Amino acid sequence: MGTATGIIRALNSGIKHIAIKRFTLRYPEEKLKFVGDGYQFDPSTGVGIAGLKGRHMLFHDHCTGCQLCSIACEGVAEAIAMVKVPDQQKQNKKSIMPQIDYGKCVFCGLCVDACPFYALYMTNDYELSSFSKEGLIYTPAQLQVKPYVAQDSEIQITSRGATHG
Amino acid sequence: MTGELPPGLALQKVDERIMTLNVGPQHPGSGHMRIIVQIDGDYIVACDPDPGYVHRGEEKMAEYRNYITNIPHLERPVIHDSCNVLYPYVLGVEELVGIEVPERAKYVRVIASELNRCIYTMYWLAIYGIFLGHSTMFMWPAGDRELLIDLMEKMTGARVTHAHFVPGGVRNDLPPNFEDVCLRQVNYFEKRIKEYSAVFYDNPILIARTKDTGILSREDAIRLGTTGSVLRASGVDYDLRKKEPYDVYEELDVHTNVMKEGDSYARSKVPWLDMMESCNIIRQALQKMPKSGSVRTKLKPNPKGKGLDSVYKRVESGRGSLGCYIVSDGKTEPYRLKMSVGSFRNLIALPYLLKGEKLGNMPSVYWSLNYWPVEADR
Numbered sequence: 001m002g003t004a005t006g007i008i009r010a011l012n013s014g015i016k017h018i019a020i021k022r023f024t025l026r027y028p029e030e031k032l033k034f035v036g037d038g039y040q041f042d043p044s045t046g047v048g049i050a051g052l053k054g055r056h057m058l059f060h061d062h063c064t065g066c067q068l069c070s071i072a073c074e075g076v077a078e079a080i081a082m083v084k085v086p087d088q089q090k091q092n093k094k095s096i097m098p099q100i101d102y103g104k105c106v107f108c109g110l111c112v113d114a115c116p117f118y119a120l121y122m123t124n125d126y127e128l129s130s131f132s133k134e135g136l137i138y139t140p141a142q143l144q145v146k147p148y149v150a151q152d153s154e155i156q157i158t159s160r161g162a163t164h165g
Numbered sequence: 166m167t168g169e170l171p172p173g174l175a176l177q178k179v180d181e182r183i184m185t186l187n188v189g190p191q192h193p194g195s196g197h198m199r200i201i202v203q204i205d206g207d208y209i210v211a212c213d214p215d216p217g218y219v220h221r222g223e224e225k226m227a228e229y230r231n232y233i234t235n236i237p238h239l240e241r242p243v244i245h246d247s248c249n250v251l252y253p254y255v256l257g258v259e260e261l262v263g264i265e266v267p268e269r270a271k272y273v274r275v276i277a278s279e280l281n282r283c284i285y286t287m288y289w290l291a292i293y294g295i296f297l298g299h300s301t302m303f304m305w306p307a308g309d310r311e312l313l314i315d316l317m318e319k320m321t322g323a324r325v326t327h328a329h330f331v332p333g334g335v336r337n338d339l340p341p342n343f344e345d346v347c348l349r350q351v352n353y354f355e356k357r358i359k360e361y362s363a364v365f366y367d368n369p370i371l372i373a374r375t376k377d378t379g380i381l382s383r384e385d386a387i388r389l390g391t392t393g394s395v396l397r398a399s400g401v402d403y404d405l406r407k408k409e410p411y412d413v414y415e416e417l418d419v420h421t422n423v424m425k426e427g428d429s430y431a432r433s434k435v436p437w438l439d440m441m442e443s444c445n446i447i448r449q450a451l452q453k454m455p456k457s458g459s460v461r462t463k464l465k466p467n468p469k470g471k472g473l474d475s476v477y478k479r480v481e482s483g484r485g486s487l488g489c490y491i492v493s494d495g496k497t498e499p500y501r502l503k504m505s506v507g508s509f510r511n512l513i514a515l516p517y518l519l520k521g522e523k524l525g526n527m528p529s530v531y532w533s534l535n536y537w538p539v540e541a542d543r
Contacts, residue, residue, distance in 0.1 A: 006369035013363040014301060023308050032315075035340040039322045046463040048337030053322040072466075075234030108237040108328040113336070114466065122322070155315050157353045162312065 020161035025153060030164065033151040038123040039109050043116045053107045055125040056100055058143040062119035065094035072114035079104035080111060085140060097140035102128050124149040183210060188527070190218045197538045200515070200531065204524055212519040214512055220542040227502040232258050232468050235499070237328050242506070242540040244325045246285035248277045249482040250540070251330045253489035254502075256411060256478040258332040261470040261493050264462050270334030271412040272454035276347070277320060277329055278480075279443040279450070283354070284313050285483035286436045289535065293433055294365065296528040297374060302365050309357045312350045319343060332468065334461035344451050355444040358437065366434055375429040379518035379530035382427055389514050392507045393485020394435040394535050399427035405481035417449050429526075432533035436483070467497050484508050484535045508541040 025032065036051035065082065073080040082096040098111075098120070112120050125147035130136050156165035182205050189199035199215040223242060227235050239254055240247035252274070259266060287310040294302025314324050319340050321327035329336050365371055381391070386399035396403050404421040406414045422438035424431035470493025479488035485507025492501040511534045518530050 003369040006367060006372075010364045010368045013360060023311070032318075035319050039337065041337075045459070047459065047461045050320065050337045050340040050343075051322055052318065068466075072234070075230035076237050106237055106326070107323060108326075109322065109336070110233065110237070110328070155312065155350065157349055162350075162353055 021158070021163040023162055023164065025164040030153045031150045032164075033154045034124050034149075038121060038125075039112060040121045041109075041112045041115065043118070048109070048113065051122065052124045052126065053109045053122050054149075055102070055123050055128055055138070055147060056111075056143055057121050057123045057146060058098065058140055059119045059121075060090045060092075060097070060140065060144055062117045063092055063097050063140075064117055064119075065092045065096040066117070067096070068114045068116065069098050069111035069120055072110045076108060076110060077104045077106050079106075083140065089141065098143070099140060100138050100143065102136040102138065103133055123147050124151070182206075186524075189215075197542075200527070202519070202524065202527065207523050207525070209519045209522050209524060209527065212516045214515050216509070216512065216538060216541050218542070219539045223543045224502050224504060227499055229498060231497040232262070232332060232499070233466070235502075236331065237326070240326055240328065242504075242543055243285065243483075243537055245288050246281050246483045247326050247328075248274075248281040248330060249285075249480060249487065251328075252278055252411075252480040252482075253478040253487055253504075254491070255330045255332055256480070257476045257489050257491045258468070260476045260478070261474055261491060262332060262464070262468045263471060264333050264464060266334050266412075267459045267462060268413075269455045269458040270460040272450050273320075273335050273339060273460055274330060275413055275417070275450045276447055276454075277317070277327070277335070279447050280313050280317055280320075282483045283440050283443050284310055284317065286440050287313070289436065289483070289532075289537075290361075290433075293529075293532050296532050297371065299365065299371070302361070305357075305361065305364075309354060312354045312357075316347055316350055319346065331461065331464075333464045334459070336461070338460050344454075348448065348451060351444050351447050355441060358440055361437065366437065372430060374526070375433060375529050375533070376426075378429045378522060378526045379432075379533070380426070380428045381432075381514055381518055383425075385514070385517065386427065389510075389517065391485070391511050391514050393481070393483075393511070394439065395432055395485065395511050395514065395533075397422060398424050398431035398435045400425040405479060405486055409479070411478070411480055413450070413453075416453065417446055419446060429529045429533040432535070433529075436535065469493075469497050470495055470499075479505070482507060484537055484540065485511065504543055506540045506543065507535070508537045512536050512541055 034052045038051040039053045040049040067082050070080040070082050079101045080098045083099045085095050085097050109122055112122055153164040156163055183203050186202045187199055190197055197219040201213040202209055203211040240251045243250050287306040291303045291306040318324050321329040381399050383400045386396050402421055402423045406419045407421055420442055422435050424435055472495045475492040477490045479486050487507055488505035490503040491499050494500040
């Protein structure tokens with residue numbers, strides 16, 4: 001193949017892309033769709049349930065304050081600290097619950113695997129930015145709130161190429 | 166100035182014609198490493214790669230953490246290829262602790278590691294494109310990589326650094342309807358990477374720049390101990406997936422891509438051919454995978470090795486052979502962990518390849534070695 005033919009072929013291959021749909025996701029306006037409600041773990045079978053490893057969610061009525069999540073995090077990020085629960089909130093036996101520092105968390109989900117009481121799950125919430133370091137520390141009361149995550153686009157493959165529809 | 170200078174500070178006598186040039190460590194074209202090049206005019210006389218700027222002490226860190234909490238930090242050296250980096254460690258711990266892996270988990274691992282190999286290679290290819298000033302080849306792989314990252318996100322819950330493999334299987338089962346989505350996106354991905362041939366691999370400008378530069382002969386490739394795509398581009402048919410099959414690779418039909426030239430062009434083309442082979446492997450694995458069953462053998466939260474014991478396991482990663490040597494003394498932490506990585510072995514060939522080349526050919530030769538600075542430094 002000659003040099004001229006090769007260059008024309010290369011240009012032609014690029015020109016074909018004018019007809020192909022745009023693949024880019026326009027992020028703040030449209031957001032990706034995830035499977036399920038976030039990463040969860042079933043201690044009875046020892047197998048997790050697929051989902052995004054995002055911000056945690058703590059179920060206060062299941063948490064016993066056993067500190068297993070904090071111990072699991074010790075060698076990883078040391079993001080989980082057990083803190084005293086205020087008197088007006090729901091108490092457990094030791095009246096301590098995990099508080100998570102998202103400035104340190106690496107979202108590996110090993111704390112979820114460690115929880116034997118179905119108390120700690122992960123959610124689809126991934127937009128955790130904050131203006132201060134203190135804003136990244138989530139108290140047990142904040143972790144209780146189920147986040148709202150907009151999910152509208154998914155990869156779609158058509159005859160005119162793939163797109164985030 | 167009076168007195169003699171200490172030996173380190175004394176000026177070295179140099180040839181007037183030779184100039185020493187530091188490429189890196191902050192140069193965008195070198196990664197986190199330095200290449201000390203001596204040039205005579207436009208030609209490289211000698212070259213000395215100087216890695217070590219991103220050394221994090223992964224091996225020492227592993228001695229203070231137990232077998233499970235080692236997982237998140239051991240995949241950090243190559244975050245794009247995190248499943249493959251973790252693979253030998255997980256295989257080794259399974260043998261030390263003595264647990265069996267369910268059949269379905271083995272297939273899930275193969276799919277995850279092949280997807281990761283493609284993700285890594287696409288990232289590498291994008292940088293190779295921009296090194297050669299080919300912006301299209303930067304944009305296309307960076308965009309098409311998203312197809313596979315989306316699959317990994319559905320499968321493991323994270324776009325990079327998945328922490329998916331554990332001793333005894335994988336962390337979670339596949340999401341519902343994953344097989345169909347995976348097959349659809351992998352097929353489209355394969356169609357897309359075939360289009361790269363017209364714009365990149367058959368492009369006369371690329372061929373003129375990379376053909377016959379940095380030739381590594383078959384004998385030298387073996388003598389210097391290179392692995393992976395560099396070795397296969399020099400005409401040695403060596404792939405650990407075929408030679409020492411781990412998990413279920415012996416049940417799958419793995420075809421290796423070998424090129425005889427041993428120049429930069431061959432070294433850049435072999436990973437691209439390997440990606441198509443990965444797509445084939447994923448399709449086979451999806452077909453042969455048991456449709457149901459457990460994916461993880463239950464393990465104690467803090468597993469221990471069985472007395473004084475050692476194990477060495479290696480897998481074929483995106484950059485060649487990746488080995489992990491673990492010594493256990495019966496405690497919950499490994500006594501010693503050693504990672505033997507493909508990047509570092511391939512870097513050894515660089516001084517031999519660059520001698521006599523033009524300085525302008527340095528980026529194309531350097532990045533064709535499939536080298537990842539962070540992995541080499543560990």
